[in-house]
Amino acid sequence: MTFHNRSVPLTPLSTSTEPVIRNSPEALFGKKRIGTVSLPRPLIQGITDLIQENDKRLIRTDALRLYESLRSTSRIINNSDKPHTLAYGPRESIAYTAGVLPSTYAATLNVLAELSHRISDFSPNSILDFGTGPGTALWAAQEVFSDLQSYVGVDLSEDMLNIAERLQANVLPKGNIEFKRYLTAIVPNAPKPDLVISAFTLGDLPSQALQRSIVDQLWDQTGDILVLIDRGTPIGFSNIARARQWILDQYRDEVHVVAPCPHDGPCPLLYSPEAKPDSFWCHFSQRVQRPPFLMKTKHSKFHSEDSKYAYVILRRGSRPKAELKHVDKNEKNGDHDDNFSKVAFSWPRLVQPPLKKHGHVVMDVCAKEGEIQRMVIPKSQGKIPYRDARKAAWGDLFPHPSKNKVITRISKGVNNEDDIVEEKK
Incomplete structure (x- = not known):
């Protein structure tokens, strides 16, 4: 077999200064996983x-x-x-x-x-x-x-x-x-x-x-x-x-x-x-x-x-209420914790593993409305929400609203135990 020596011009690989899109700081804050636990x-x-x-x-x-x-x-x-x-x-x-x-x-x-x-x-x-x-x-x-x-x-x-x-x-x-x-x-x-x-x-x-x-x-x-x-x-x-x-x-x-x-x-x-x-x-x-x-x-x-x-x-104490402040992308992840600690009280939580479909992610969550809702995060919603949804796991808080209309799978709970309050009095 004969190889021909060909002169191929080498061009430097282009490098991008834009950061690789990972989980957003909000999604990282909402992660529940801590890896495999080992006893001391x-x-x-x-x-x-x-x-x-x-x-x-x-x-x-x-x-x-x-x-x-x-x-x-x-x-x-x-x-x-x-x-x-x-x-x-x-x-x-x-x-x-x-x-x-x-x-x-x-x-x-x-x-x-x-x-x-x-x-x-x-x-x-x-x-x-x-x-x-x-x-x-x-x-x-x-x-x-x-x-x-x-x-x-x-x-x-x-x-x-x-x-x-x-x-x-x-x-x-x-x-x-x-x-x-x-x-x-x-x-x-x-x-x-x-x-x-x-x-x-x-x-x-x-x-x-x-x-x-x-x-x-x-x-x-x-x-x-x-x-x-x-x-x-x-x-x-x-x-x-x-x-x-x-x-x-x-x-x-x-x-x-x-x-x-x-x-x-x-x-x-x-x-x-x-x-x-x-x-x-x-x-x-x-x-x-x-x-x-x-x-x-x-x-x-x-x-x-x-x-x-x-x-x-x-x-x-009463439930914290706070508006999310502007997040500086140059800050380290740990610097966001104080910013998210109060607003995260209203983020929905995945109560089952997400269903990762082609081009969209389906998540069943417990929502701030007191319902079990089904959220669908499509790829068209944007790189960050979609990637966060793809990386989301059972038990995580999810910080993004759904682009599509949410479906109520289970409605609000009905409180039938008000007599407890009277007993306490």
């Missing part, structure tokens, strides 16, 4: 040491029994169905720590990270974790908030608290940590915890009446922000939506929802006439890297799993 090494080491001191086969057996109990709570369709219940004794507490803690830690970390991102000036000094179990939420809070000085973990199970104390001994937090079995009575004029959290506890309570009593007590204990998290099942979602409504009904303009809802009205997925919470419910997902002890407990070769959860963040 001291926590992994503490749990590994705990497992080594116990019968691994027995831990596996107890963990399987615990998984079945938790799965049963997602299958309740009516009040006649009763879930399996477990008392967290020594064996159950160890099995929970070895087999469930990583997923609950990941979900809690995601929610607290979103809280820190959305309200950048929120820097709590004290935290109360109700239903702390092995201290899961306290570990997550230490990762997110650097100014915490006072930690209180409350759990009815003495065995859970023993494990929590042991695991916390693996770190040296800046402040004091106290574990106890019961909530302390409120002392008039005494400072309340800045942050109160109850993660994956409401679903373990046997009745709605007890859930409501606990939620009322937690809100009374809250100095600023209350975070409630439950399993990402229809029942877990219903627990969170009802707790959210109980507080909103009682305190009206004295409280607002930070996340996930862009409104303070009744949840349309539970309280709307068209709601079907057994098939369409508000929940989200966080991926967690399985530590070696979890892979052995589950006899699994997969290095990660997805934690499904439902949640609400409530804050004292």
